[in-house]
Each structure stands twice: as structure tokens, then as C-alpha cells.
Amino acid sequence: MEITPELRGRVDDLFCDYAFCIDDDNPEIWPDFFTDDGLYEVTTREADQRALPMAIMRCKGMGQIRDRITALRKANIFEDHHYNHIISRPRLTANGDGSVHARTNIVVYRTMHDGKQERFVVASYYDEIVEQGGVLKFKKRRVVLDSRRVDVLLVYPI
């Protein structure tokens, strides 16, 4: 893909749709943003700098991506909360293989059921985006948290 104004608009839409599905508590459609062999990872800047291969959350392939949401709905126990993703402008780079690399800064606020509200995460997305059947999808979405500390727990994807 070439980096055109049209592509920038489509990437913006992809990022908004992705964030709003989580913010609106509709994570059932979250897997649809990934390719079948997609990789989703949440790691930290420190782990990256130290070249530690293990992430905090890692879903490799559609099965594991779907299992995260099933677990969130059916297995895991936590206090009700929702996110609000604030997304900056992505920097897009065309890869030689037709995919596009995007790096984007984000802030996620977390509001608890009782109104307690705080900045939950400051992070960057490192994405590999491909086009499949006319739709943009993440072949890889890597969330790199600025802090190695996670407050309380991480259950909804970022």
C-alpha cells in the first residue's frame, strides 16, 4: 500500500473503530480487526529495551484472540470499568511487502463503576496493517506501555 491521503483516512477510521469497540464495551467485535494469523501483544518499554521476549498479554492467532474476549466475559472476575482511548496521529511507513507500519501514541483513561477515574495507560501502538478483501486489518498490534507498572489489573485489551 502507498501512503496516500485516502489511506490515512482509512487508517484513522480503523483506529477509531478499534478503540470505540472497546470503549463502548463491545469487545466481541475486537477479533475482527485482526487477520487470522494476527498477533496482539501488550508489553512495556522497559521489557523492549532489555529485549525480554515475554509480554504481559499476548494473543497469537485468531483462536487466542477470541479466547481473551471469552475469558473476559465468562471467566475473569473484576470490578466494572470502561476505557476512553485518546489516540494521536499515527506515523505511517510503507513496508516493502505491501503492508503498512504505524506508530501511534495513546492515552487510556479508566473509569470505574463508582466514578473513580484515572489515567490508566500511556503507550504507543506499533502496528503492521494489511489489506484483506478491501478491509484494513492488523497483522500485528503491539502495545508498548511507557510504564512497567500496571495498576490493579489488565483485562480489556488496549
Added chain:
Amino acid sequence: MPDTIVPASESLSQPLVWPAEGPTRVPFRVYHDPEILKLEHERIFRGAVWNYLCMEIEIPNKGDFKTTFVGEIPVIVTHNRDGEIHAMVNRCAHKGALVCLTERGNKQRLSCVYHSWTYDLTGQLRGVAFQDGLRGKGGMPEDFDLSKHRLEPLRVAVYNGIVFGTFSDETPDIETFLGKTVCDTLKRNFSRPHKIIGYHSQIIHNNWKLYAENVRDSYHATLLHTFYTTFKINRLDMDGGMILAEPIPWHSLSYAKRATIQEDEGYKDIHSAQFDETALEGPELLQSFHEFDDNITHMIQSNFPNLTFQFTLNSLAVRHFVPKGVGKTELHWYYIGYEDDTPEQEEMRINQGNLTGAAGYVSLEDGCINEFVQRGSHFSEGAEEFLEMGGKTVESSEASRATEVSIRGFWTGYRDIMGFGG
């Protein structure tokens, strides 16, 4: 253990009277009272215990240092030029400033940025800026003696790659302190060359002792963490038990074995067949390989005061939970692999990392559950916990892991060292 301990009731402005039932009761006040946290620093963290400092592999080279905390006391661990490991309080002997400002690094000398007081890697003072003054004026008095000043030292013991430190001269040797069960477990898990493959931390909004209870609480495991049952994952851990350390039952080992090994010889090393019936769409998450002949597939080994080792399938982690005030704790997760892991084995460890940590399928609830106790017990300091599951005794149990015996063991040791005993 010091035998001249001052009764804790004389050290607190409001005496704490432990309920007559002993370690089956815990007054909620111990989670909320800042005076008790202060006393814990005197009696536990500066007392006759071996505290976890770091992994030896974090400071492999001469000059490497790592900063950590003993309780809330900032500590530096160094690997000096003679190859020895030293530990000292990260507090300049001059004005008390932090000497090391980063979590890890490599240095020939430790130098305080405030007034350039400089120490060698054993913590001994080696130089003071302007010691002789400027142009013959000022400087330190004649009787100033560099050798009389140093960073406050801890004694260090390295056991199977784990670096421990103690402030007290009365702490017994490390093997006596840990006891046979813990020593055997550490040998099993850490005597092979190992490496750190993952690290993050988790802020939990509860007193550090609630996490010490939580890791010893085998009663809650299948009730709160429903991942295995929800996904119909065959329980791997039918046989198991809880072993308490002797003579003080403040460390413990909870373990479980897979019920049977049904695989053909050809599948001996990789077993994912047990997930046939699972509702997981990505069952490869739990693919594991046979590592130990004892067939233990799950172990939680907890050391007094604030350290736990977990080995779930092939996922080995060190959990160090550090108090940050009376109602807050930083839980550090270090994930460990072995130097001779094949890429496939490392991939399995990485995948299984999804089970634990801040986003762990079977651990994320622990990020909030202890906070629920912290919040639930606020200003109920006259009330107490009830801990009689599995009886009232404090003895090892091979029968059932639906027991609070290990928690009672923790409180038995805690009451004695704190002077809260009956």
C-alpha cells in the same frame, strides 16, 4: 530469633491484643495501622529474616548493580571486582540522599550526586569532595576518617541463584532459615543456568500481607479463578498437598501433580492432548512439555516475608511484593527460562505467561481481590478474619488443598517475630 523482644503492645500507642484463638484469627488492624508497618520494618525487614534482593543473573558482571527494596528501605546490590555480591542501604552516609538513581547499571564506584561522596562496591567510603578544603581553607576536621563511614551494609547469602540479604546478626544461616522443603524446591527450579525472559510489575491497592495471604490461600484458587473450569480444561492437578516449613511454618509449598500421564511414548515430551474437550479456541496457549520427573505441574512456594515462586506448567516466575505504604504494594513479576531452552520450549513458556501476571487468566483477579479486603475492612479494626478452613491446626497437609493451613502458618511466624503472640 531474639529472645529479649519487647512486647509489641509496648511499642504501639494503642496496644494490639491478638485474639485468643491464635492464628485462626487476624485483626484487620494489621492491614491499616501505619504504626504496625513501622514496627514491621524494625522487627521483620530489619529483623532476623533473609529478605529477597534479586536474582544473581541480574548482576552477572563485575561492576553490575541492581537497586531494590527491603520493605520500603532502598537497597543496592553490587557485584564487586572480586566477584563477591554485596548489599547496602541506598542512603548516602553524608546527607542521606539516594546514591544509585537507576534500577540497574554497571559502575566502578558508587558516587552520590549531591556532594560527590564516593564509595567502592562494598559500600566503603573512598572519597569526599573537598576533604582538604579549597586553597588550604575549610575541609573536613582533622579527625575525619574515611574508613569510619560507609553505606549501611546487609549480610548477603546467595542460594541457587537467588540473592538474599539480612540486616540482623541473629538471622540463622540461609539453609536453616529456608528449611529443607524450600531449599529442595529452589534447587529443583534454579540450579540449572537460567535467564529472565519477562518482567513487569503490578500496583495492588492493599497491604503487603494480604498478598502474602493470597499466595498461601489454596482454598480460593478454583473459586475465584474460574478460567480452567470455564474452558473445561481438564484439571491437571488432582494430587497435591501443602507442606509447611519447619520449625517455623511461615514458608510453605503448595503443589499439584497431573493426575495421570496417558500419553504414548511418542508424545512424552509434548502434551496438549489433555485439551481435547476444552472450549478454548486457541488451546495451543497451554501446550506444555515434560520437565521434571516428580510430575509436579503446579507449585506455589512462598517465603516469609514477601517472596513467592510459582511454577505453573512450564511457566516459572518470581513474585516479589514490596510495600509502598500501608495500603499499597508493588508486585514484581520476573519470568524465568533456562539457558538451554529450545526455541519451541521458550515459545511455550512465553505463551503460558498469559496465565499469570497483571493480565493473567488465572491471576488477574488477585490484582483486585486483596483490595476488596483492604476496602472492606476499613475502619473495622476491632473485627477480625476467620481462618478455620481445613481445621485449626498449623501442620502440613497432603489431603486437601482446600485449606487455610498455610495462611495460619504465615500468621504463626508473623505473631512471634512481631511480638504479638499469645
